[in-house]
Amino acid sequence: MEREERARKEEEELRAKEAERAAKEERAARRAAEKKKKEPKEDKLEFTKVVRMDVAMCIGGFQEKMQDQMRRNMKDFQSILKGKQRAASPSGSTGSYTSDRGVSEVEELSNKAERLVISEKRKRSPDGPVGDSPPVTLSPKRTPRKTGVKPVKLATKLQAATGTTTxxxxxxxxxxxTPTRYTQRKGTPTxxxxxxxxxxxxxxxxxxxxxxxxxxxxxxxxxxxxxxxxxxxxxxxxxxxxxxxxxxxxxxxxxxxxxxxxxxxxxxxxxxxxxxxxxxxx
Structure with a gap:
């Protein structure tokens, strides 16, 4: 009987150990699966951050290049309008190229503008009547004779003066x-x-x-x-x-x-x- 009980206890202990080991393995497998699921999301987030940084840097560099190019083009255009120097020859970079046709048109317009002179000043003719209506006449400008500040607007309900007596x-x-005497103000008539x-x-x-x-x-x-x-x-x-x-x-x-x-x-x-x-x- 004792041998059977010992054998039964040993079998129960073995079963408990196997069940515990199986539970540990199952938990480890579950953690590994969850970790694998999270890793792609983190990788995607990191990848999107890197892509955004690269795009921002590219756009910033492109904007700086465009601004520099626009400044150079404006300087060339101003120099052409003033007639101080001719347009520089087109460089190899794209965007700074200026065609000969555009330069010639600008020079032609600037030359025409310099030759413009006001020969005769236009005089304004008197307004004639339109149809049967009489000519429009404006009244002479009138200036106010005296300017001053408007008086203070007081309330409609007024309270009568009531003197306090002791x-x-x-x-x-x-x-x-009887009330005490007081000195009259300078503007009060005596x-x-x-x-x-x-x-x-x-x-x-x-x-x-x-x-x-x-x-x-x-x-x-x-x-x-x-x-x-x-x-x-x-x-x-x-x-x-x-x-x-x-x-x-x-x-x-x-x-x-x-x-x-x-x-x-x-x-x-x-x-x-x-x-x-x-x-x-x-």
Whole structure:
């Protein structure tokens, strides 16, 4: 029994070794086949790279040769046109050959061109009428009388100036503090204007002030608002508020009488626009 078991174990070991060896051989054969399949692709890629390099080098050399040949031909052609020297004899290389017929034609044309002279200058005749239509006449050129920059276009919705006041509390109750005095600008009139002046003068005064204030920067406008006790919204609204403040000081109008400030500003801007348009038409 022991002998049979030993013989059976030996046979199993031999079979296992043979199966393992067969598997190794099969794997090796498979790897070799895959390697053979990859080798042609790599060879093809290498071959295509080499071919591309050769073609690029050939094309580059051909382009250089063509450029050199074209430069030489252009030099020969220019020398023929100027008449300084005759065309050189054709060389042995292809492309640089120039036929005698072409050279003779070029020389003949250059000689004819040298003999051309303007004998009489052509004068332009007056335009005659065509059919029943009258001759064309152009209006004389007109230059504008005055040139200037268009006024600044302001927003349609305008905000009235509202001065800020500080309240002071006393023993008898709260009282409104009067605004602090400020130094007037050089251009502001010191005397009040008569009340019977037309609205056009008031509109012109507002428009002039707006044009001057539009050139100031934001920091300058903020300082002016702080000095004049005017609210600062944006640049357009601030310019309008300062202009209205100056109008009130110049014309002596109180805050209670200025309910139609926005309408006055609208009329002012309309008159300014009309004046600028009339100046452009003239």
């Amino acid at each position: 309240k002071k509390f006393t023993a008898h109750g709260e009282t409104t503090r 005397t009040k204007i008569a009340a019977k002046i037309r609205s056009a003068t008031r509109a012109k005064f507002i428009g002039d002030n707006m044009r001057v204030l539009a050139e100031y920067q934001a920091e300058d406008l903020k300082r002016m608002c702080k000095r004049d006790e005017v609210e600062y919204g944006n640049k357009v609204i601030t310019v309008i508020n300062i202009a209205e403040k100056r109008v009130e000081e110049a014309y002596g109008e109180a805050d209670t009488e200025g309910e139609g400030k926005a309408e006055d500003v609208h009329e002012t801007m309309d008159s300014v626009d009309e004046a600028s348009d009339d100046g452009e038409d003239e």
